[in-house]
Structure formats: structure tokens, C-alpha cells
Amino acid sequence: MEKENKKEDRRVRRTRKLLTQALTELMQQKQIKDITVTELTEKADMNRGTFYLYYRDVFDMIDKIEDEMFNGLDRIFAQHSEDVASNQTEPILIDLFSLIEENQEMCRVLLSPHGDMNFLHRLNEVMHDKFLNTWVELRGPLKDNAFDYYYSFAVFGCAGLIHAWVNRSCKESTEEMAKLADRMLRRGSLSVI
Amino acid sequence: MEKENKKEDRRVRRTRKLLTQALTELMQQKQIKDITVTELTEKADMNRGTFYLYYRDVFDMIDKIEDEMFNGLDRIFAQHSEDVASNQTEPILIDLFSLIEENQEMCRVLLSPHGDMNFLHRLNEVMHDKFLNTWVELRGPLKDNAFDYYYSFAVFGCAGLIHAWVNRSCKESTEEMAKLADRMLRRGSLSVI
DNA sequence: ATGTTATCCAACAACATGTTGACTTTTTCA
DNA sequence: TGAAAAAGTCAACATGTTGTTGGATAACAT
Numbered sequence: 131m132e133k134e135n136k137k138e139d140r141r142v143r144r145t146r147k148l149l150t151q152a153l154t155e156l157m158q159q160k161q162i163k164d165i166t167v168t169e170l171t172e173k174a175d176m177n178r179g180t181f182y183l184y185y186r187d188v189f190d191m192i193d194k195i196e197d198e199m200f201n202g203l204d205r206i207f208a209q210h211s212e213d214v215a216s217n218q219t220e221p222i223l224i225d226l227f228s229l230i231e232e233n234q235e236m237c238r239v240l241l242s243p244h245g246d247m248n249f250l251h252r253l254n255e256v257m258h259d260k261f262l263n264t265w266v267e268l269r270g271p272l273k274d275n276a277f278d279y280y281y282s283f284a285v286f287g288c289a290g291l292i293h294a295w296v297n298r299s300c301k302e303s304t305e306e307m308a309k310l311a312d313r314m315l316r317r318g319s320l321s322v323i
Numbered sequence: 324m325e326k327e328n329k330k331e332d333r334r335v336r337r338t339r340k341l342l343t344q345a346l347t348e349l350m351q352q353k354q355i356k357d358i359t360v361t362e363l364t365e366k367a368d369m370n371r372g373t374f375y376l377y378y379r380d381v382f383d384m385i386d387k388i389e390d391e392m393f394n395g396l397d398r399i400f401a402q403h404s405e406d407v408a409s410n411q412t413e414p415i416l417i418d419l420f421s422l423i424e425e426n427q428e429m430c431r432v433l434l435s436p437h438g439d440m441n442f443l444h445r446l447n448e449v450m451h452d453k454f455l456n457t458w459v460e461l462r463g464p465l466k467d468n469a470f471d472y473y474y475s476f477a478v479f480g481c482a483g484l485i486h487a488w489v490n491r492s493c494k495e496s497t498e499e500m501a502k503l504a505d506r507m508l509r510r511g512s513l514s515v516i
Numbered sequence: 517a518t519g520t521t522a523t524c525c526a527a528c529a530a531c532a533t534g535t536t537g538a539c540t541t542t543t544t545c546a
Numbered sequence: 547t548g549a550a551a552a553a554g555t556c557a558a559c560a561t562g563t564t565g566t567t568g569g570a571t572a573a574c575a576t
Contacts, residue, residue: 141542141553163356163382166532177555182534189356243445247438254483275491282483283507290447290479294471314476317510334522334573359563370524375565 148174149181153191157239162188162246195236196249200256202229207260214264219315223308230292231300241293254285284315341367342374346384350432355381355439388429389442393449395422400453407457412508416501423485424493434486447478477508 152174156165165188171178185191206225207214213221230237240249258281265277291311295302302310345367349358358381364371378384399418400407406414423430433442451474458470484504488495495503 139543139553145554161382167534168532178533179535179556180554183553187533189354241440243441245440247434247440247443248436250440251436278487278491279484279503280507282487283480284483286483286486287476287480290475290477291472293479294475298468298471310472314473332522332574338522360565361563371564372525372566373523376522380564 145174145176145180146184148176149184149191150195153188153195154235154239157242157244161244162192192240192246193248196240196246196252199229199233199236200252202232203256214260215268220308220312223311224304227292227295227304227307227311230296231304234296234300237292238296241289241296250286250289253289254282257281257285287314338367338369338373339377341369342377342384343388346381346388347428347432350435350437354437355385385433385439386441389433389439389445392422392426392429393445395425396449407453408461413501413505416504417497420485420488420497420500420504423489424497427489427493430485431489434482434489443479443482446482447475450474450478480507 167181171181210222240246345363360374364374403415433439
């Protein structure tokens with residue numbers, strides 16, 4: 131364990147941070163497709179060539195940023211393994227919404243009209259795997275296709291919830307949101323109004 | 324009424340059709356951002372300049388295609404104005420899923436990882452307007468923010484449902500899907516499994 | 517048959533891209 | 547502290563896409 135857990139070079143941190151800031155700003159102004167590496171590095175006040183040391187293009191950069199969020203997601207599910215098994219969704223949801231809150235700005239742009247559909251699908255995939263795996267373990271193999279529909283509806287629906295939440299600057303607390311999501315999933319979205 | 328309702332030039336129809344076909348194919352292979360006008364027109368076997376007679380760029384083309392689908396959506400809501408007022412969602416949903424089925428391929432790519440987030444938001448907007456307007460008429464002005472969350476959840480959720488459906492090549496009938504959606508919205512998505 | 521319109525073709529400048537090599541600055545670590 | 551390693555700067559390059567143009571040709575409507 132020489133330098134495994136060593137923090138990365140300060141310059142690298144600085145560069146990554148500046149690029150991420152610049153990207154977040156630009157994504158609020160225009161669609162991803164219209165963001166050029168040139169203007170991105172200009173806004174971050176660095177050389178254009180530096181960008182290519184880290185990312186292939188703007189979309190690749192977004193993917194990498196998403197990666198970090200999904201790592202956080204994995205960590206949450208690892209911590210709540212018992213809750214998943216016992217179908218205790220609320221504690222998981224609270225941590226999940228906390229993660230969202232920490233990455234508020236990025237989530238807002240990723241779910242915005244200028245956002246990234248792939249983000250939604252990665253989310254869908256993760257939730258599907260995490261939950262479905264435990265369901266299979268508990269109840270044996272599945273028979274019909276209702277599960278696919280259930281998960282697609284639930285995950286996309288939660289994404290919609292998150293979208294609305296971050297666009298209100300996360301006014302409601304994470305606990306409130308977890309309760310709201312849980313209620314919608316269990317009793318139906320109409321039950322909240 | 325000289326030539327108001329006259330069909331457009333046969334050449335125009337042909338060009339539009341060829342371009343749409345080519346786009347649909349390409350969107351299955353790669354992300355929108357990687358689709359160039361050059362390769363699009365090559366696949367459609369026509370001059371590059373012709374493309375610019377109709378669309379500003381590839382994203383503009385997608386918007387225009389979406390426009391047609393949303394016109395169909397408007398027509399459906401116009402036909403079911405009584406159902407909206409009486410909260411009879413199922414008949415509307417059936418027609419809605421029929422519309423989806425007609426535009427199966429395009430819906431699949433628009434909701435795919437390579438898809439268009441703006442499509443989701445336009446959908447959200449339309450449903451919000453159509454339904455919420457009647458709610459307001461019936462029940463007077465709204466007080467709290469639960470409606471926003473409800474609609475975001477419901478519309479995004481339905482989008483997830485549609486996504487799963489078109490990826491199964493619309494195996495289930497429109498009636499089945501309408502029932503499924505209605506049930507999820509009213510009794511909760513967990514009720515289907 | 518005739519005028520109108522859509523498409524084709526070639527060519528153009530403008531721009532973003534991705535990569536390179538040499539140079540400077542910062543960080544690491546012994 | 548000093549030398550090696552790594553990160554970033556800068557200028558330059560070939561390449562490909564873009565959006566637009568003017569004139570020729572073909573397809574269409576009446």
C-alpha cells in the first residue's frame with residue numbers, strides 16, 4: 131500500500147474541477163451538442179490540449195462524471211444490503227436523495243431537456259440489477275414480464291421526481307422526498323394529491 | 324381554397340421519407356451527436372445540400388419529427404375532451420398507445436440511451452397542460468406543490484413503460500398497456516407484481 | 517407545352533477536431 | 547534540497563464537417 135490511496139496530483143484535481151465547473155455552466159446555457167472543447171477550455175481558462183489528457187470529447191467527459199455518481203450509488207446499496215433484502219426502501223431512498231442533493235447542479239442538467247438520456251438508462255440498469263437480484267434470491271426465478279414494466283415505470287418515475295425536486299433547488303428535505311417516493315411506488319402516484 | 328389542402332410535391336414526400344428512414348437507422352447504430360449530415364444524406368442517397376432545404380441540422384430534424392407526433396397527441400386530447408373532464412384515463416391511454424405503436428421505431432430511438440431528453444420534457448409539458456388545465460377548471464386553483472411531483476412521476480413513469488413496451492416490439496396490445504398504465508397510476512406500480 | 521419547383525453538383529471559406537513535439541511549471545520522493 | 551516524473555502550455559498541422567452559393571438539370575403541376 132505505497133500510494134494506492136494517495137490523493138491525485140493537485141494540478142489534476144484543479145484541472146478536473148475547473149473543467150467540471152465550466153461544463154456545468156455551459157450545460158445550463160446550451161445543449162451538449164453545441165458545447166465545443168474550444169469554448170469549454172476557454173471558459174476554464176486552460177489549454178485546449180489539456181482537455182484531451184482526460185477526456186475523448188465532451189460526451190465522454192459527461193460519462194466520466196456520471197461514473198462517479200454511480201460509484202456513490204453502488205456504495206449506498208452496499209451499505210443497505212439488509213434493507214434491500216427486507217424490502218425496506220425508505221432508508222435507501224433517503225441516502226439516494228442525499229447523493230442527488232450533493233450533485234444537484236449536475237443532476238439538474240443531466241435531467242434537463244438538454245440532458246443525457248443515457249443517464250436515465252444507466253440508472254434504470256443499476257436499480258434493476260440491485261433490486262431484481264435480491265428478488266430473485268428471495269422468491270426464485272421470475273415468470274412473467276410484469277417486472278420489466280414495473281421497474282421501467284418506477285425508475286423513470288423516480289427520475290421525474292428527482293427532476294422536479296432539483297428544479298425546486300431541493301427545497302423539500304431528503305426525508306420528505308424519500309417518503310413521497312415510497313408512497314408513490316407503493317400506493318400509486320395519485321395517492322399524494 | 325385553390326391548393327390549400329393539396330398534397331405536397333411528390334419529390335418532397337420522397338425526400339422527407341428517405342431522410343427519416345436513414346435517420347432512424349443511424350440512430351439505432353450511434354448517438355445523435357455522432358450522426359453527420361454527410362453520412363445521413365449518403366445513406367439516403369441524396370445530395371447534402373438538399374438536407375438543408377428542410378432542416379437546420381440533425382437535431383432540428385428530430386425536433387420536426389417529434390412535432391408531428393405531438394400534433395397527433397393534440398388530436399387525441401381534442402377527441403377525448405369529455406374523458407379528461409371526467410377523469411376517464413383509460414380510453415385516452417388506449418389511443419395514446421396506438422399513436423406510440425404507429426411511431427414505434429422513432430419512439431424506440433428517442434427513448435433509447437442515444438435518445439432525446441427533450442422529447443421526454445415535451446411530453447411532460449403537454450400532459451401537464453392538458454390534464455392540469457381541466458383539474459384547475461374542476462377544482463379551482465391548486466394550493467401545494469404535490470401536483471408537480473405527481474405529474475413528473477407519472478409522465479416519466481409512463482415514458483419508462485413506453486420504453487419497455489417498444490423494446491418488446493409492442494407485443495402487448497394497446498388495451499393491455501392502457502390497463503397496465505392506469506393501474507400503475509392509480510394503485511401503485513407495485514400492485515402489478 | 518410551359519412555367520415552377522425540387523434536386524443535383526461543385527466549390528468555397530470558416531471552423532472544430534485530434535494529435536504532435538518542444539518547452540515551462542509543478543509535484544513527488546529519495 | 548535536488549533530480550526525476552508528471553502536468554500543463556503553446557504553436558502548428560492535416561483532416562473532416564459545416565453551411566452556403568450559383569448554375570445546371572430533372573421532375574412536377576396545370
